[in-house]
Amino acid sequence: MSDHPYRNLPEHRFWRKAISDRRPAEVDPVIAAPYRIQKTDRIATAGSCFAQHVARYLRNAGLNFLVTETAHPVTPPELAEQYGYGLFSARYGNIYTARQLLQLFQRAYGRFTPREDYWQEGDGRYTDPFRPRIQEDRFQTLEELRADREYHLRCVRRAFEELDIFVFTLGLTECWVSREDGAAYPICPGTGGGEFDAAKYTFVNFDVAAVTSDLEQFLALLRSVNPRARTILTVSPVPLVATAEDRHVLVATTYSKSVLRVAAEAVAQSCPDVTYFPSYEIVTGSFSRGAYFADDGRTVLESGVAHVMRIFMRHFTELGEGEMAPAARPVDVHPDAHTEKMKELVAVACDEEVLANWS
Amino acid sequence: MVLNAAVRRRLDKELASLRETPPFLCTSISGNEYFYVGLTEHPRPFDFSLPGRPDLEVRSGVQIIAPSLMQKTLERSIEHSLSIMSALRAATDLPIVFVQSPPPMPSNDFIREHPGPFREAIEENGVAPAALRMKFWLLQSAIYRQRSDELGFRYLGIPEETVDAAGFLQEVGSWPDSVHANPWYGEFVLRQIESLFRRQQAAEVTR
Numbered sequence: 001m002s003d004h005p006y007r008n009l010p011e012h013r014f015w016r017k018a019i020s021d022r023r024p025a026e027v028d029p030v031i032a033a034p035y036r037i038q039k040t041d042r043i044a045t046a047g048s049c050f051a052q053h054v055a056r057y058l059r060n061a062g063l064n065f066l067v068t069e070t071a072h073p074v075t076p077p078e079l080a081e082q083y084g085y086g087l088f089s090a091r092y093g094n095i096y097t098a099r100q101l102l103q104l105f106q107r108a109y110g111r112f113t114p115r116e117d118y119w120q121e122g123d124g125r126y127t128d129p130f131r132p133r134i135q136e137d138r139f140q141t142l143e144e145l146r147a148d149r150e151y152h153l154r155c156v157r158r159a160f161e162e163l164d165i166f167v168f169t170l171g172l173t174e175c176w177v178s179r180e181d182g183a184a185y186p187i188c189p190g191t192g193g194g195e196f197d198a199a200k201y202t203f204v205n206f207d208v209a210a211v212t213s214d215l216e217q218f219l220a221l222l223r224s225v226n227p228r229a230r231t232i233l234t235v236s237p238v239p240l241v242a243t244a245e246d247r248h249v250l251v252a253t254t255y256s257k258s259v260l261r262v263a264a265e266a267v268a269q270s271c272p273d274v275t276y277f278p279s280y281e282i283v284t285g286s287f288s289r290g291a292y293f294a295d296d297g298r299t300v301l302e303s304g305v306a307h308v309m310r311i312f313m314r315h316f317t318e319l320g321e322g323e324m325a326p327a328a329r330p331v332d333v334h335p336d337a338h339t340e341k342m343k344e345l346v347a348v349a350c351d352e353e354v355l356a357n358w359s
Numbered sequence: 360m361v362l363n364a365a366v367r368r369r370l371d372k373e374l375a376s377l378r379e380t381p382p383f384l385c386t387s388i389s390g391n392e393y394f395y396v397g398l399t400e401h402p403r404p405f406d407f408s409l410p411g412r413p414d415l416e417v418r419s420g421v422q423i424i425a426p427s428l429m430q431k432t433l434e435r436s437i438e439h440s441l442s443i444m445s446a447l448r449a450a451t452d453l454p455i456v457f458v459q460s461p462p463p464m465p466s467n468d469f470i471r472e473h474p475g476p477f478r479e480a481i482e483e484n485g486v487a488p489a490a491l492r493m494k495f496w497l498l499q500s501a502i503y504r505q506r507s508d509e510l511g512f513r514y515l516g517i518p519e520e521t522v523d524a525a526g527f528l529q530e531v532g533s534w535p536d537s538v539h540a541n542p543w544y545g546e547f548v549l550r551q552i553e554s555l556f557r558r559q560q561a562a563e564v565t566r
Contacts, residue, residue: 072401072403072405072422072424073401073403074396074401074405074424074432075424075428075429075432076431076432076435079428079431079432079435080428082428083425083428135425135427135428136427137425137426137427139408139425140408140409140410140413140426141408141413141417143408143417143419144407144408144417144423147406147417147418147419147420147421147423148423150419150420151420151421151422151423338399338401338402338480338484339395339396339401341480342394342395342396342398342399342477342480
């Protein structure tokens with residue numbers, strides 16, 4: 001028998017041995033991680049909605065999930081979560097595109113100031129165009145919006161400067177941008193705030209070169225403020241909810257995810273401090289027969305997230321998968337001694353009056 | 360939600376001792392709960408804007424909390440008092456008047472000089488800005504007013520004569536503990552109640 005390049009290759013190189021012969025839950029497409037995250041490493045996350053799951057698991061596993069923009073301790077944690085606290089390392093909401101991530105960094109460091117920095121809604125309230133769904137009731141005044149944004153961007157800077165590991169989940173290539181200065185919006189103006197105006201906004205569908213370039217620019221900026229930062233790129237397995245391209249949403253999804261996957265690969269190949277983690281493959285791989293998606297074919301089920309995170313914990317952390325704790329836990333639980341003390345004092349003041357009333 | 364049995368007995372006893380059924384009950388439940396967040400500066404300073412009151416300054420350089428989040432937070436902290444209102448409603452068919460709590464004091468110096476039980480907390484963290492105090496009082500008052508409306512209570516607002524141009528309690532009405540208003544203020548409230556009583560009686564006569 002002649003020799004050839006496929007002879008004596010390890011099992012993971014063959015579909016039958018790596019996939020067909022295994023139970024779906026045992027499929028593990030990671031061969032070796034370049035390093036293991038230590039318990040003390042500060043991990044920051046950003047990205048599309050799938051990235052929220054990643055953050056949740058990292059936090060619950062007892063890893064050092066870095067949150068620089070925490071809810072204020074006077075607010076109950078379960079309420080604060082509804083206002084976007086603790087979902088990511090700062091309160092930036094979902095970041096779907098690499099362009100958005102790049103511009104977030106640029107805005108945080110004063111390198112880019114979008115000309116359109118607020119939307120005034122019909123009820124007189126204000127929306128931050130770059131995190132339009134961060135709070136349901138929006139902002140009462142422009143001053144409040146700007147004060148909150150100033151605080152937010154300060155927290156973003158802290159996150160970039162203090163993190164050891166940055167996990168970014170690429171979500172989309174389709175994006176709406178300002179015709180005036182190229183500011184990239186997370187969602188199409190008019191859908192979750194603001195008003196759509198074709199003269200002001202234009203649609204772009206970033207190609208591989210654009211996504212790669214945006215990622216490389218971002219990484220260069222990140223290194224400039226934090227040379228020790230290491231980045232893990234993943235691609236969200238969640239299909240597009242809608243496409244602005246004149247084609248079927250399934251085709252648009254395949255294109256978008258393909259671009260993101262190729263760009264992530266290109267960056268990971270060229271940057272020693274960047275690693276690719278195959279969330280996308282684990283959830284969408286044919287081995288699961290679509291079992292990781294809900295009936296809508298779009299929502300990723302907890303079992304899919306658990307599989308992703310099991311593999312992540314196994315290869316990328318010193319804890320291993322045994323430490324994985326998928327159960328939800330309230331975010332930002334931080335006892336506030338000051339508030340508790342003040343509550344006691346107020347209660348004492350009230351109690352005295354109660355006693356006086358009954359004397 | 361029902362009243363504690365002992366409280367219920369006391370209420371029934373008080374009502375039975377009256378020569379005639381009163382036209383209404385007056386209640387002033389707590390009212391200073393907001394002090395736990397609004398009296399002293401928090402070690403991590405924060406602020407929020409109050410809808411409809413852009414004149415009340417929002418500080419920059421501190422964490423901004425969404426007004427609705429602040430409201431929900433405050434609602435939770437006064438849940439007990441709101442429950443008492445519901446229990447009171449269930450305990451009697453008499454009309455109930457809810458007396459708004461006195462407004463905050465404008466002067467941080469006054470609070471520093473009369474810290475009451477908050478001396479240590481004030482020494483440690485300082486007094487919160489007057490505008491923040493006012494926002495919390497207004498927010499809390501709005502919550503009590505809403506619950507009053509839901510329960511069919513008549514909401515008795517503060518006597519206008521007792522406040523300054525910005526709506527703060529005049530210093531002459533302040534009790535030297537930074538928390539309560541004094542008898543001078545109370546007299547105005549009693550006059551309001553008396554006036555309400557007389558109007559009620561007049562209405563009975565003409566009916």
